[in-house]
Amino acid sequence: MVSRIKQVSVFIENQPGRLVAMLEALEKNQVDIRALSISDTADFGIVRMILSDGAKGAETLRQAGFTTRQDWILSAEIPDRPGGLLKTVAEPLAKAGINVKYLYFYIEAAAGKSMVVVKTDDIDKAEKVLKSP
Amino acid sequence: MIRDPEHEKMPRKQLEELQLKRLQAKVKDVYEKVSFYRRAFKEKGVTPDDIKTLADLKKLPFTSKLDFRDNYPFGLMAVPLEKVVRIHSSSGTTGKPIVAPYTEADVDMFAEVMARSLASAGMTKHDVMQNAYGYGLFTGGLGFHYGCERLGATVIPSGAGNTKRQIILLQDLGTTVITCTPTYAFILNETAKEMGVDLRETKLRLGIHGAEPWSEQMRKDIEDKLHISAINIYGLTEVIGPGVSVECEHKNGMHIQEDHFLVEIIDPRTGEQLPYGKEGELVITTLTKEAQPVIRFRTRDITSLSVEPCKCGRTLVKMARITGRSDDMLVVRGVNVFPSQIESVLLEVEGVEPHYLIVIDRHDAFSTDELEIWVEVSEQVFSDEMQKMERLEKKLRAEMDSVLGISARIKLVEPRTIVRTEGKAKRVVDRKELPNSGLIAK
Numbered sequence: 001m002v003s004r005i006k007q008v009s010v011f012i013e014n015q016p017g018r019l020v021a022m023l024e025a026l027e028k029n030q031v032d033i034r035a036l037s038i039s040d041t042a043d044f045g046i047v048r049m050i051l052s053d054g055a056k057g058a059e060t061l062r063q064a065g066f067t068t069r070q071d072w073i074l075s076a077e078i079p080d081r082p083g084g085l086l087k088t089v090a091e092p093l094a095k096a097g098i099n100v101k102y103l104y105f106y107i108e109a110a111a112g113k114s115m116v117v118v119k120t121d122d123i124d125k126a127e128k129v130l131k132s133p
Numbered sequence: 134m135i136r137d138p139e140h141e142k143m144p145r146k147q148l149e150e151l152q153l154k155r156l157q158a159k160v161k162d163v164y165e166k167v168s169f170y171r172r173a174f175k176e177k178g179v180t181p182d183d184i185k186t187l188a189d190l191k192k193l194p195f196t197s198k199l200d201f202r203d204n205y206p207f208g209l210m211a212v213p214l215e216k217v218v219r220i221h222s223s224s225g226t227t228g229k230p231i232v233a234p235y236t237e238a239d240v241d242m243f244a245e246v247m248a249r250s251l252a253s254a255g256m257t258k259h260d261v262m263q264n265a266y267g268y269g270l271f272t273g274g275l276g277f278h279y280g281c282e283r284l285g286a287t288v289i290p291s292g293a294g295n296t297k298r299q300i301i302l303l304q305d306l307g308t309t310v311i312t313c314t315p316t317y318a319f320i321l322n323e324t325a326k327e328m329g330v331d332l333r334e335t336k337l338r339l340g341i342h343g344a345e346p347w348s349e350q351m352r353k354d355i356e357d358k359l360h361i362s363a364i365n366i367y368g369l370t371e372v373i374g375p376g377v378s379v380e381c382e383h384k385n386g387m388h389i390q391e392d393h394f395l396v397e398i399i400d401p402r403t404g405e406q407l408p409y410g411k412e413g414e415l416v417i418t419t420l421t422k423e424a425q426p427v428i429r430f431r432t433r434d435i436t437s438l439s440v441e442p443c444k445c446g447r448t449l450v451k452m453a454r455i456t457g458r459s460d461d462m463l464v465v466r467g468v469n470v471f472p473s474q475i476e477s478v479l480l481e482v483e484g485v486e487p488h489y490l491i492v493i494d495r496h497d498a499f500s501t502d503e504l505e506i507w508v509e510v511s512e513q514v515f516s517d518e519m520q521k522m523e524r525l526e527k528k529l530r531a532e533m534d535s536v537l538g539i540s541a542r543i544k545l546v547e548p549r550t551i552v553r554t555e556g557k558a559k560r561v562v563d564r565k566e567l568p569n570s571g572l573i574a575k
């Protein structure tokens with residue numbers, strides 16, 4: 001199962017309280033976080049999230065003063081066994097010559113499924129590759 | 134066009150002789166008539182007789198903006214008030230206004246240096262000049278006005294503001310030259326567009342801009358948008374007003390009217406004279422002004438002088454575009470750095486907000502080893518990919534390196550981190566003072 005979903009990214013300075021401020025803004029507006037990953041340097045971090053309502057979440061954070069953006073990314077279910085990520089995502093993309101920019105895992109709680117979010121340099125091609133059996 | 138070839142093309146040696154003769158007379162004049170100068174000369178142990186060559190200028194004491202404040206309003210005057218025919222004024226940096234009195238001869242000299250300046254910019258008596266500098270206490274309005282009349286061209290004294298009427302006048306009266314601040318040139322263009330008028334299709338061919346700092350990039354923009362040639366002019370209320378220096382058609386420096394204004398470049402920290410070509414603070418001595426002459430006035434403007442012969446034929450030295458204020462200057466590992474340079478880099482990197490803060494770990498009043506520049510991340514430049522963010526940081530660092538001549542650390546911060554202030558913003562802060570500086574929003 002592969003689908004295109006909107007990811008919300010936020011620029012956050014590495015300073016006490018900034019992550020809390022971001023989470024509080026989402027909570028206050030009843031936006032649920034399905035998945036979250038942070039990639040950081042000494043000065044700042046990029047927080048990437050899959051939200052229950054991406055558009056609302058992005059607007060909420062913007063109004064709270066954060067720099068945000070929304071991007072289309074691919075979400076794929078991966079079997080929970082050794083080699084799951086390798087066989088379903090990593091290998092097919094590599095074979096097709098598609099570059100992975102970053103990826104992170106999350107659990108779709110309701111369905112009990114393991115999922116991976118993947119950003120590549122060519123979403124159309126990656127989607128086609130991952131969808132083909 | 135060279136209005137006064139005798140003075141503007143005078144061989145350097147002859148010009149220097151003229152300058153010396155005038156300097157000697159002026160120094161004697163202020164020593165006798167202005168108690169402030171007499172005191173200052175005595176403190177330095179110098180008398181008018183010590184000025185035997187132009188090189189002796191450096192023996193004389195400096196005059197600063199503070200001296201204008203301390204001697205407000207008429208303490209620096211060298212003539213009785215009856216001789217004064219006009220008084221201009223500008224806001225001082227420390228509350229009290231700066232007062233600029235003129236005798237009849239001063240008014241005449243002002244008109245003459247302005248007429249020369251307009252000719253140097255490319256105006257002739259066939260031009261129609263719309264003067265959108267402020268009339269009144271400000272020297273700009275009347276300075277351009279009388280210069281234009283002296284040249285024999287037509288002046289439209291439209292003054293500053295009422296932009297829609299300016300556009301109408303400009304079209305209907307066939308204005309060929311616009312004189313205004315660079316900022317106002319952009320406002321004119323915007324307003325014209327809103328009115329459905331394309332300034333490029335009017336008779337406008339020349340703009341003469343000054344009275345505020347601007348850049349080569351702004352010149353290009355004005356020239357493209359208005360389809361004119363944009364000329365840089367410089368002056369100060371304390372000295373005369375506009376007309377101290379102006380570009381010729383070659384636009385590679387402003388020729389200083391050296392028969393009236395004697396200039397030097399000094400190191401703002403030590404007060405030592407610097408040679409031609411070196412960047413430092415501009416210091417001006419008026420050679421002919423009667424009502425309120427100034428001796429070695431520290432302008433706080435940072436520039437450099439060039440004595441290379443100009444293609445236009447003038448022998449007058451040229452000063453470079455003002456790159457900053459000596460008050461704002463920072464010394465980083467021995468290199469002079471100005472906040473305006475940092476701003477110019479940010480303006481040229483697309484999508485970056487021109488709001489920045491320079492954080493230093495101070496050694497003394499204004500020197501540091503490390504330069505940290507805070508830059509706000511706007512949505513235009515923000516990326517979900519770390520690689521792209523690092524690329525942005527690298528690009529900013531490389532641009533800063535090449536413009537500043539030293540390496541700086543770039544710190545990307547959240548938007549609206551840096552407090553917006555009305556008017557002149559404070560851009561440099563000591564790291565120790567940062568938490569209580571009021572410059573950070575969060």
Ligand SMILES: [Zn+2]
Nearest residue numbers: 381443445447
């Ligand atoms: Zn020239």
